[in-house]
Amino acid sequence: MSTTARASASPPPNPEAKRPRLGNGPRNGESPKRFNGPAAGAGAGAEAGSSAKAAKMEAKRTAHRLKMKRKDRERTLAKTGEEPIAYDILEMLGAEKVQSILAAGAAKEFEDKFSKGTELELVIERLSSHGDGLAKAASGDWVVAVPRCLPGETVRAKVFGNERLHSKADLVEIVKPAAESSSAPIKRQDELVRCKYFSSCSGCQYQMLSYDTQLAIKQNVVRRAFANFAKLDPLLIPDTLPTIPSPLQYSYRTKLTPHFEIPFEIRQERRRTRGKETPTSFFSDDVDVAVGFGRLGGKDVLDIEECSIATATINGALPAERQKVKCAIKSYKNGATVLLRDSLRSFESLAEDKTTENGAQYDTEVVTNHKAGVKERVNDTKFDSPAGAFFQNNRSILPSLLGYVREQIILHSTPTPTADTAAAESDQEKASRYLVDAYCGSGLFSLCLADLFEQVSGVEISQDSIKYAKTNAELNGITNAQFLAGNAEDIFAKIAYPSDKTTVIIDPPRRGCDEAFIRQLLELDPWLIVYVSCNVHTQARDVGQIVRGRSADGQERRYDVLSVRGADLFPQTHHVEGVCVLKRRQ
Numbered sequence: 001m002s003t004t005a006r007a008s009a010s011p012p013p014n015p016e017a018k019r020p021r022l023g024n025g026p027r028n029g030e031s032p033k034r035f036n037g038p039a040a041g042a043g044a045g046a047e048a049g050s051s052a053k054a055a056k057m058e059a060k061r062t063a064h065r066l067k068m069k070r071k072d073r074e075r076t077l078a079k080t081g082e083e084p085i086a087y088d089i090l091e092m093l094g095a096e097k098v099q100s101i102l103a104a105g106a107a108k109e110f111e112d113k114f115s116k117g118t119e120l121e122l123v124i125e126r127l128s129s130h131g132d133g134l135a136k137a138a139s140g141d142w143v144v145a146v147p148r149c150l151p152g153e154t155v156r157a158k159v160f161g162n163e164r165l166h167s168k169a170d171l172v173e174i175v176k177p178a179a180e181s182s183s184a185p186i187k188r189q190d191e192l193v194r195c196k197y198f199s200s201c202s203g204c205q206y207q208m209l210s211y212d213t214q215l216a217i218k219q220n221v222v223r224r225a226f227a228n229f230a231k232l233d234p235l236l237i238p239d240t241l242p243t244i245p246s247p248l249q250y251s252y253r254t255k256l257t258p259h260f261e262i263p264f265e266i267r268q269e270r271r272r273t274r275g276k277e278t279p280t281s282f283f284s285d286d287v288d289v290a291v292g293f294g295r296l297g298g299k300d301v302l303d304i305e306e307c308s309i310a311t312a313t314i315n316g317a318l319p320a321e322r323q324k325v326k327c328a329i330k331s332y333k334n335g336a337t338v339l340l341r342d343s344l345r346s347f348e349s350l351a352e353d354k355t356t357e358n359g360a361q362y363d364t365e366v367v368t369n370h371k372a373g374v375k376e377r378v379n380d381t382k383f384d385s386p387a388g389a390f391f392q393n394n395r396s397i398l399p400s401l402l403g404y405v406r407e408q409i410i411l412h413s414t415p416t417p418t419a420d421t422a423a424a425e426s427d428q429e430k431a432s433r434y435l436v437d438a439y440c441g442s443g444l445f446s447l448c449l450a451d452l453f454e455q456v457s458g459v460e461i462s463q464d465s466i467k468y469a470k471t472n473a474e475l476n477g478i479t480n481a482q483f484l485a486g487n488a489e490d491i492f493a494k495i496a497y498p499s500d501k502t503t504v505i506i507d508p509p510r511r512g513c514d515e516a517f518i519r520q521l522l523e524l525d526p527w528l529i530v531y532v533s534c535n536v537h538t539q540a541r542d543v544g545q546i547v548r549g550r551s552a553d554g555q556e557r558r559y560d561v562l563s564v565r566g567a568d569l570f571p572q573t574h575h576v577e578g579v580c581v582l583k584r585r586q
């Protein structure tokens, strides 16, 4: 799994870039552009002329806006496929209504339905897979997404943006709680909220829910992802198993990436002096710099002094890192992201018997240099990896996640008990002997599972991670693993494992696998595939493609989906890791 968006506590590098601006209004903190009106003394003819001109300008702006929206959508479709909310909208408005909107053209599909600041009273019908409450607008042809509210609640919300067939709004207040009777299966428990920033930070979504409820919601997100994105006959998809829980539900996050922007006063001064050196005396020490995460419903950064899902060690180091940014702000050209990685001080400092819920049980330190090594241990396997490269961010759940993958490989590589000795022997022959770990990072799956196989090969695009994967094999005395730097699909040209005896683990970034990879995977035709992913939607899409095999119509179906389940690597957030096991058909 990974965490870009999975890095829910991490804001996007530039929060302004994430949310399209509405109209041509001023950005936060900037003065509005002045509209001068018609020239003094102009007559009625001139007025009519200028209003025609204004209308033409407006039409041009609208055409431009629609063009940009369409381009944005094409980019998203090409990168990660349809947005999950599109399926909610389809179900909430009904296929007929959606068809009629689409038939009316882009102006309706990407309508600026509500102007910014419009307040609406809404009844929340369901949760989106991103944890927002979804309600139908009174017109019945539009959906509104509101964070921090639950099905059955009547809320007042303020619109801040319009997207395709839906608007986004901030929660203003809960007007009426969900009825006790329980058409509201998800119970609000505000007393559980631990973080003082919960109502204003975009990082977590579910602190007001019991942990069991969070796990059930995530199970449903996985179920829906496979139902909507795999494009398979529902009979081919087994029901989603219960979500693997995280032993720590707070203080678990071993990587934090708070962000900052250059404050408005500094940008303004730089503009005024137009690149001339700004006297350092201009920057007083008390320039207010927010260092934190994206503000919920805003474009700016929310100043965060502590994060309740980060480890105690990271929270201990955060004040000093924030202070460094504040003191050095004048030396930054642009905003940036600060890296804090929690690293074991030594491989011996992970003692299971000391596990407590505040995360302080591990003797750890914080690493901020991207190139420096970070130490982790999963059961008995030790890992050193570069702080700036990928490593799973919740160490408490890794033994369960790895344990589940191990159990699945053993289960499906072991001969089925049978009286027929010949069949048993042939099954035994098929038992997995070789492991391909595609997108292997610094070797998490390869090295933790190497004892199950005769030979293991990992491939990974980051040279740095590969260097560490090789060192990690040595560190653990593992001699049957080799690691290659390159594109995931390169591995197929470089290994010659017999398909009947090979298991492939896939753990790609959020965008999933590309077609070249899947084509070559199908050519290798491995016995077993374990697909782990931080984006269950692209995972389901890829699994659909793998199951359908080489023919688009699925006539040559090659694989059966044996199991699908989520793992909760990010409690309190909407993120869920998917684990799907596929076996080649006999």
Ligand SMILES: C[S@@+](CC[C@H](N)C(=O)[O-])C[C@H]1O[C@@H](n2cnc3c(N)ncnc32)[C@H](O)[C@@H]1O
Pocket: 001, 002, 003, 390, 391, 392, 438, 439, 440, 441, 442, 443, 444, 445, 459, 460, 461, 462, 465, 486, 487, 488, 489, 507, 508, 509, 534
């Ligand atoms: C979700 S991480 C998984 C890493 C590893 N399996 C783990 O659990 O630590 C995805 C990894 O894929 C790598 N990656 C991204 N694109 C790749 C590509 N085209 N080919 C190979 N590796 C790629 C990233 O550098 C990252 O380490």
